[in-house]
Amino acid sequence: MASSRDADLTRARILKAARGEFMRHGYSGARVGRISSSGRSSDRMIYYYFGSKEALYIAVLESVYAELGAAESRLELDESRPVEALRSLIAFTWRYYLEHPEFVALLSNENLQRGRHIAKSPGVAKLSRPVLGILARVLEEGERQGVFRRGLDVRHVYLTLAALGYFYLSNRYTLSSFLDRDLMRREACEAWLEEITRVVIASVSPDARAASRPRHVRDRAKTA
Amino acid sequence: MASSRDADLTRARILKAARGEFMRHGYSGARVGRISSSGRSSDRMIYYYFGSKEALYIAVLESVYAELGAAESRLELDESRPVEALRSLIAFTWRYYLEHPEFVALLSNENLQRGRHIAKSPGVAKLSRPVLGILARVLEEGERQGVFRRGLDVRHVYLTLAALGYFYLSNRYTLSSFLDRDLMRREACEAWLEEITRVVIASVSPDARAASRPRHVRDRAKTA
Amino acid sequence: MASSRDADLTRARILKAARGEFMRHGYSGARVGRISSSGRSSDRMIYYYFGSKEALYIAVLESVYAELGAAESRLELDESRPVEALRSLIAFTWRYYLEHPEFVALLSNENLQRGRHIAKSPGVAKLSRPVLGILARVLEEGERQGVFRRGLDVRHVYLTLAALGYFYLSNRYTLSSFLDRDLMRREACEAWLEEITRVVIASVSPDARAASRPRHVRDRAKTA
Amino acid sequence: MASSRDADLTRARILKAARGEFMRHGYSGARVGRISSSGRSSDRMIYYYFGSKEALYIAVLESVYAELGAAESRLELDESRPVEALRSLIAFTWRYYLEHPEFVALLSNENLQRGRHIAKSPGVAKLSRPVLGILARVLEEGERQGVFRRGLDVRHVYLTLAALGYFYLSNRYTLSSFLDRDLMRREACEAWLEEITRVVIASVSPDARAASRPRHVRDRAKTA
DNA sequence: TATGAATGAGAATTCATTCAT
DNA sequence: GATGAATGAATTCTCATTCAT
Helix, strand or coil: CCCCCCHHHHHHHHHHHHHHHHHHHHHHHCCHHHHHHHCCCCHHHHHHHHCCHHHHHHHHHHHHHHHHHHHHHCCCCCCCCHHHHHHHHHHHHHHHHHHCHHHHHHHHHHHHCCCCCHHHCHHHHHCCCCHHHHHHHHHHHHHHHCCCCCCCCHHHHHHHHHHHHHHHHHCHHHHHHHHCCCCCCHHHHHHHHHHHHHHHHHHHCCCCCCCCCCCCCCCCCCCC | CCCHHHHHHHHHHHHHHHHHHHHHHHHHHCCHHHHHHHCCCCHHHHHHHHCCHHHHHHHHHHHHHHHHHHHHHCCCCCCCCHHHHHHHHHHHHHHHHHHCHHHHHHHHHHHHCCCCCHHHCHHHHHCCCCHHHHHHHHHHHHHHHCCCCCCCCHHHHHHHHHHHHHHHHHCHHHHHHHHCCCCCCHHHHHHHHHHHHHHHHHHHCCCCCCCCCCCCCCCCCCCC | CCCCCCHHHHHHHHHHHHHHHHHHHHHHHCCHHHHHHHCCCCHHHHHHHHCCHHHHHHHHHHHHHHHHHHHHHCCCCCCCCHHHHHHHHHHHHHHHHHHCHHHHHHHHHHHHCCCCCHHHCHHHHHCCCCHHHHHHHHHHHHHHHCCCCCCCCHHHHHHHHHHHHHHHHHCHHHHHHHHCCCCCCHHHHHHHHHHHHHHHHHHHCCCCCCCCCCCCCCCCCCCC | CCCHHHHHHHHHHHHHHHHHHHHHHHHHHCCHHHHHHHCCCCHHHHHHHHCCHHHHHHHHHHHHHHHHHHHHHCCCCCCCCHHHHHHHHHHHHHHHHHHCHHHHHHHHHHHHCCCCCHHHCHHHHHCCCCHHHHHHHHHHHHHHHCCCCCCCCHHHHHHHHHHHHHHHHHCHHHHHHHHCCCCCCHHHHHHHHHHHHHHHHHHHCCCCCCCCCCCCCCCCCCCC
């Protein structure tokens, strides 16, 4: 079936097909046979190039991570204007998730499997994810300029902006049903980016009042 | 010979075992045989009571949704004190996710499958999820009292508080690795609840400045 | 294909088919599919009853050993006439090998695999092989009567009579070619039983001169 | 670039690796890939030099036979002293088996396959195996000198001495387990060579009483 | 003389599911 | 209400072998 004798091409075709398959069906649901045929190759070649279904899955994870890292590296923010930079970072993250549903799906899947596979990948750990460093510099400058409040935790801010974008997309099916809205309509998406931005900016603003309260106050609401 | 009590018990045992299995392995990864043996029953009984793997999966989804709905119904918030009520709702949601990892996992899984199964469940749609109504009243009262800003969108507020809690837990494996922190340590969890609360409260406060900006301003940051 | 719902029968048919297949092709060469079809069953049933190809192989080994043990148990020798008893034992062993080529083949195969599988069988070790005890009593009585020489080692005698029968049959293909004789012709077989008998009897006779010689005498013949 | 020396070397390395592989795993169990990698070559080269797995196997068989034939040719027995010569021949055979486990394993394997491959080798038949001729002369001289009995069958004597050595080694795994002895200990091996010698010498001695008895006498012992 | 890429057939094993009782 | 026996269709993976260079 495969017409070319170009190893790199074959490998790349398999990898791409695998990405789609793992996104659509998860690790267990994915079928080696479907990958090979949609990649215009053969099962045999998958084992030739990747060794096993799991190794292929890991290769997909690595490629997906590497792409995100590369995109982050290409970010050029004007750090002298922290608020604008933060907005850009939020928008970048949101759009990345929006335009890379396979990234979202693969990450969710990997978490469902408790990070089992990613733990086996020596490569992923080494991949550079510059975003935390970038965000740290932005927040620092913002604090210096007095436009952000002091004592911000980079990780918390990152989690916030990531969570707001990711969750909306990763859980869109159950959410759409629950909220009775099609979350993927263009306007809905744009509105949500605005909302994310609003929430994050508000949370880092100097005038944001502390939300904590004395530890001894206990809710009466039970959870189960 | 066997009374209907036994039958109910068998059914319940299977359902519980299935919940664990689907949580741990997802729909495709789950094995009927594992469910029957961990539920001290037989494959045959699963078909006797539920008809198919998929029907069992849907039954699990429904039970999990029903439990959340029931817990929400038991919520008793003092709606005359909107800020406190909102705090309680946030804490409730967070703790529910924290204490019901199977809920989080099953929801994520269902979304990975694009809501395929939930769409087939007539039951789930009918299940009452009172949380939106509750939140709506809280926000309304807060606006009336002037402690929340006007024009809040209940859905957005709900998405925000849900996202912040859910994402932290659903993606904890990849996040722990990326942030180089064990997110599940008790202090980390408590700190995150505080952070969620802070963020949400800030986002509904009247003094939260608008984050929007003219639509025509475009980021130069590219996403891919 | 399988007509009956009789579990024991199905199991037995599979086991029998497996015996033939493993005899003819060895462990690696044996095909699960061939076993299931020649046993008028299905691959699936093999896994249902035995769990794996290896477990099936071990079950075959065990059954084959058990049968030999049972046959030995049925031996009724007149121990008061040691020479006749020994003749009978020799003939029994020879005929057992001759009439149970699958025993010979399976044993050879297992030895080629360095006893890998038999080591995993807790059952085989426990199987009673009464032959050594029987032979011991025969030799003892023979020594007492003075028809056998003293100081015989039961194991050595057993090895001798077993080796002479087993080797002739197990290696008949290469031997036939090398000796340019069809070893399996009836007369050839009968002549060989006579020869085995002669050799063994001669080796236990009191007038058999010691064959040993001083250790310091070294052969000049080299082996490689 | 590569000289024919290299070619010979490559061929030889493959052949050696194949010998080990076929010894350890038999024909079916042997893997072309394992041979090529343990022979520091490639699958492709095996096909280049030998054409097929089976042809390689036959080449191995031939080489192994040729080596035995060569070793037999180097035998220098003092035929004027028949007893000593016979002892030497026995010791030679035993030691050859002991020191060439691959010969034993390959022969057993070939017999398990019913001589299928050896039949395809025109080469093997032509290989000289001088041992029978040597033994014939030794026995003849012994008869002439009166130290061996008359009417000996060279083939029977050869079978006896070969069987006693071969069986002990080829079946050592099941025998060790059955006899509850480690047959491969040095002392055990030396003792067994003594025993073989004793048995063979006794069987050819003039005073060995005939073991045969009237044909019409039938054993009562059954074999199955 | 050598090699990496490719292949088709078939290997063991597993799956959800149904039959007969 | 329950069970052991049976099944067909897949599933992952492996094998010896050949192609193109």
